[in-house]
Amino acid sequence: MKSVAAKQAxxxxxxxxxxxxxxPVRIEKHxxxxxxxxxxxxxxxxxxxxxxxxALRAQAAGxxxxxxxxxxxxxxxxxAHAPD
Numbered sequence: 001m002k003s004v005a006a007k008q009a010x011x012x013x014x015x016x017x018x019x020x021x022x023x024p025v026r027i028e029k030h031x032x033x034x035x036x037x038x039x040x041x042x043x044x045x046x047x048x049x050x051x052x053x054x055a056l057r058a059q060a061a062g063x064x065x066x067x068x069x070x071x072x073x074x075x076x077x078x079x080a081h082a083p084d
Contacts, residue, residue, distance in 0.1 A: 001026050006034065 006029040024038040
């Protein structure tokens with residue numbers, strides 16, 4: 001991953017965008033990484049990976065007996081209105 005100083009990123013923003021279209025670019029301020037600029041396609045790819053991971057985790061949780069959001073809400077409502 002290429003690194004660019006924050007001042008250079010500001011001064012050459014168009015170039016930064018061009019670089020980010022081909023690979024993520026780390027922005028550094030005072031020598032410390034503070035941000036990463038990446039293409040829309042790469043961002044969407046990472047989002048899809050995260051969505052798939054959470055879907056697998058939800059599926060595993062359901063298989064282990066955890067309730068889904070709707071079932072949890074219904075159970076809590078029943079418990080809230082149950083006689084003491």
